[in-house]
Amino acid sequence: MRATLRWAHSDLRTHRGEALFLVLATAGIVASLLLATALFGYATNPWQRVFTQARGAHVWIHTSLSAxxxxxxxxxxxxxxxxxxxxxxxxxxxxxxxxxxxxxxxxxxxxxxxxxxxxxxxxxxxxxxxxxxxxxxxxxxxxxxxxxxxxxxxxxxxxxxxxxxxxxxxxxxxxxxxxxxxxxxxxxxxxxxxxxxxxxxxxxxxxxxxxxxxxxGSGAVGEVSTWRQARSAAQGDNRLLGQVLGLFGLGALVAAGFAVHGAIATRIRGHLRDLSILKAIGFTPGQVVRVFLLQHLAYALLGSVAAAALTEALGSRIPGRLGDAVGVWQGLPGHALAVLAVPVGAVLFIGLTTGLAAWRAGRVPPVPVPRPAAPAGGRLTGPARRALGLRWPAALVLGCHKVFTGRGRSLATVARLTLPLLLIVVALSAWTTIDRFHSSPGQMGLPTALTVRSDGALRPTDVQALLMRDSRVAAAYPGVEEAALVPGQTGTIALRGIGTRAEPYPYTLAEGHAARGPDEAVAGQGLLDLLHARVGDWVRMTVGDRPQILHIVGRSIEPRNAGRVATTSLDTLRENDPGLSAAFYELRLRPGADPQLVAAALAAAGAGHLDVHPLTNPADGLSPLRAVVAGLIAVLALIGLVELLTAIGASVREGERDLLALRAIGMSPRQITAITVTATGCTTLVAVVAGTALGLPLARRLIDAQGSSGGIGAGIAQSPSPGLLLLLSAAAVLGAAALAALPAARATRRRLADTLSAVA
Structure with missing residues (x-):
């Protein structure tokens, strides 16, 4: 036991940085999973508690007085x-x-x-x-x-x-x-x-x-709402935040497990002779496996306990919704079980990946097997020889050759490094989508900024004239909104008539075309899902005792009313009800106009007869997601750093075998160092390209799927700008090269006797 502890202590002193990063990464992963659990509990429990204590009604029906x-x-x-x-x-x-x-x-x-x-x-x-x-x-x-x-x-x-x-x-x-x-x-x-x-x-x-x-009778029913709609509205963005945290937390846990597996496997390949000596002096295969297993379980346990303790002690003090969620969650019945189960699950998963890699250490024979004489990269390929013939820098050619001929090991390293980079690209896409809701709401289903309602004291023409007198108002679209019964009469949806054929409302279309002709309308994703309809279908709904048949010619991005909205022109609704007049106006402002200032000015101009308020932006409730995304990117960066350190260590150790040959052909220490730096940079570049190529479509699919499930509909996903992706790629490649420079330079300054012993 003493020998086992001494070996673990020696290994810890040699790999202090890697151990620290593993502990920090595990702490970040467990904290994100605990916060996700808190958000799920916070999203569901308060409404359920109120509903149970109040003996809530499952259905609310608004009817006429005569019903x-x-x-x-x-x-x-x-x-x-x-x-x-x-x-x-x-x-x-x-x-x-x-x-x-x-x-x-x-x-x-x-x-x-x-x-x-x-x-x-x-x-x-x-x-x-x-x-x-x-x-x-x-x-x-x-x-x-x-x-x-x-x-x-x-x-x-x-x-x-x-x-x-x-x-x-x-x-x-x-x-x-x-x-x-x-x-x-x-x-x-x-x-x-x-x-x-x-x-x-x-x-x-x-x-x-x-x-x-x-x-x-359908003519007597005005609006129907159910407990499912109330629960969904109460959960709001909390459930989405929980899903994001849980998704990235699980993805980071998998990435961390692969990083630990790769670190142990690389360390075993680099210390085959040491492991053989341990076997020769009496260590059993089980003891060798336990050295690695217990060591990394200790790292995981330390990070998990630290995350659980910090979440319990400081989680409720986090400003905003996350702190409220943790405070409520700590009072729920299943809280203690979750605090225990999440860290234990993370430790067990890391222990599983550690055990699979450590099992190979137990199979190392007591007698060292001579290393093959051929270099790991094999002979120079045709492209490498032609590049050298064109007088390309030898360090650049040999570094790239080392990566692309490394067979399975290089591919495994690239795959492990690609996973955290892929998740970072997905996180940046989520951040960009939220920013787009704020910077370009017109592209995300919010072409107007203000809604104005009159108390009836002013005529509709006077209201519109008053609104257009403000130079900051670009357009005022008259509209009405009515509750309509869907086919089957199992619920109501919002039927909106807004804009006119002469001045149509600027829909944000994701599919089809705008409603231009008679009986044409566009629908939100929530409505299409409710009716099991598609663009091009005719749908029948009932407004009071009047049937309304509409041709769905487009799907709009609709963030309101969970997407259960059919929008047509006011002229189309007036064909069924000629006496219909505008109940509100939606205002499109000129670029740079402040909605709050315009709202105050219009309310003052209306002398108390106008109710003006800004439209609710669905991204307003997702502001905590930015801090969440930033934290997740930091955790994923730590995991990527662990994998980079592992790859650099493996590259340096493999380069020791070629050190004498490279010196013999006249390469300077700086050139030999450049080979390792180039190999590390190439590996990172391939991982960045793969992570970006896979991450962008995955992010679009995930965000659009979330938009569809929330009723907004697909088409809201936004990819990070090319400049941001280029900055990420450059930071990853240059950072990897900088990390590799110091250990590679140290390796070139080793004594010849040490190099000969490493090759032997």
Whole structure:
């Protein structure tokens, strides 16, 4: 045992840098996997907790006031109901912020879909104008209990009595109004009613929705939302962040395992004589294997424990969403098991790859086998001889020859080095895609920057004229958005009529062409998936009691409403409903215009009659991903550095065999050093080219697949700029050459006696 420890200690002193990089890389990998686990728990658990505690409704149906919504309680499969409650659409303002809300007349605290109060108290009959705000709406308004909300254009005011969590879809500017619970007397102009259905079996959701619409009549149904949509909206970008961390964490773990395997295999080839001596003095094959296995398991264990300890101690202090996720995750039941399982799994995987490589060390015979006399690279190839004949630098020719004739070993080195480089290219592609959402939103499905809604006091022509008076507004597209029932009546989608045939809306198309003719429309990926349709199909939907048949002529990149959007021109919808007027305007701004400043100016010009807000950019919620990508690139760079050090060590040791011959033909130490440096640079260059060639299409496929699953659709992936890829390639090749220069120079200064003993 003492001899084993002394051998491990000696090997550690010889390879301190490699050991440090392995520990750091393992720590980064385990930390990324733990953070991914935290994000998955954070994405799913809060909504599920609220839904369970509130006894949430699985289906919410908005109907007309004349519909007999109470009859839905008698449907088979409906366990209980919430409501029906009368609703009123309104706009409220607080501290200069205006939002669209749904006032819901709630006479008493419900038993189904019960709001969970976080601050304040429930509605009191002594305060007829008191309201309770849903928590996401309260955050948007910066409202607290005791604050007063105004309804612009009226003399009405509302007093905030409390703030509550709800399992219903949260407030989203321009997409979904905020939820306000009020006493029935505060709902003065009800335009409809809403009822929630709690089901005995959530799997029957689509069937119950279909039966409910049939019972009420499609003309009486305004909008349908389900618990699946609410859960998906609540998970939002957290699940995506978890998927990115998990994907890269697992990829980095595989890359680290290959790097460890290559390091041990290279070390064994370089120390065959030492291993034979160990066998000769009494070491058993099992002891030799254990030396390598225990040593690298110790590195992996140290990195894993450090990552788990840091995540536990400091994870909740990470600013932003990651810190919130870790804080929530630490209170979940499966937290302790995950903290134990993830590091143990990483250690076991690294132990497996270590054991496979160390097993070869146990098979080394006690008597050293003489090395073959032929050089590892073989004889000079025809191209190498012709290059020397053309007086190309001998160091350059021999270095490249050494790489391209190295057979399996060179290919294995290139493959191990390619994997982290490939993952870095994928990470840079994700970074570039996020940046493109911010720098060029028009190319990513957001051609307009502002949405404007009027309170009805101004005529549509006056509103459009007022908007166009601002020189920073390039175009104002009138539009309406209606909830439409899909075929089968299992849910609603958004049917948008925006722009006119004279001034069409600038869609961001990924497939097909724009909607120009009558009955033509473009659809988001989420809608096509929901209807199992393709570009070129005709689809039928129901708006109220009116059927609408549209020809899908294109697929647009649609980041709103999970892509469940059909967009056509306002003229097309007016053919079915001549009295239809614009409900909002979407504004395209001139380059360089600040949306916030323009919004403030237009709101002031509208004298309180206009509600102006910027469109939500889906990349805003992905800002933590940049820090995640940067951290992952650092971890992958460490893994690549370990592999480079291994390749350099192998190249230097193999070069010792040719050192005497190269000196005999008159090559200087500098030229001999250049051979090793060139060989290392060529190996890295081949790996960079392979990593880039494989990484770019893989990144595009992964990002587009994620876009399709989220409803935005394929076509959003953006590759890094050629300049950035060239910079990455140059940094990798020049860095590898710089790392190889020092050990190669040291090898050329070895004494002849040492060189002879190495060759023998």
């Amino acid at each position: 007999d919504a109470r009859a839905l309680a008698r449907l088979d499969g409906v366990e209980s109901v919430a409501g029906p409650y009368r609703t009123e659409s309104a706009t409220v303002a607080s501290r200069g912020t205006r939002v669209s809300v749904e006032l819901r007349g709630t006479p008493r605290l419900p038993s189904v879909s019960r709001p969970l109060l976080t601050t304040g108290h429930w509605l009191d009959a002594a305060e007829p104008n008191g309201v309770v705000l849903e928590s996401s709406l309260a955050r948007a308004l910066l409202a607290e209990p005791g604050d007063t909300l105004t309804l612009p254009g009226t003399t009405r005011t509302l007093t905030v009595e409390g703030i509550a969590d709800s399992a219903e879809p949260h407030y989203s500017p321009g997409e979904r109004p905020g939820l306000v619970w009020a006493l029935p007397a505060a709902v003065r102009a009800p335009a409809g009613q809403v009822i929630g259905l709690r089901l005995g079996d959530p799997a029957d959701t689509d069937y119950i929705v279909q039966r409910a619409v049939t019972a009420l």
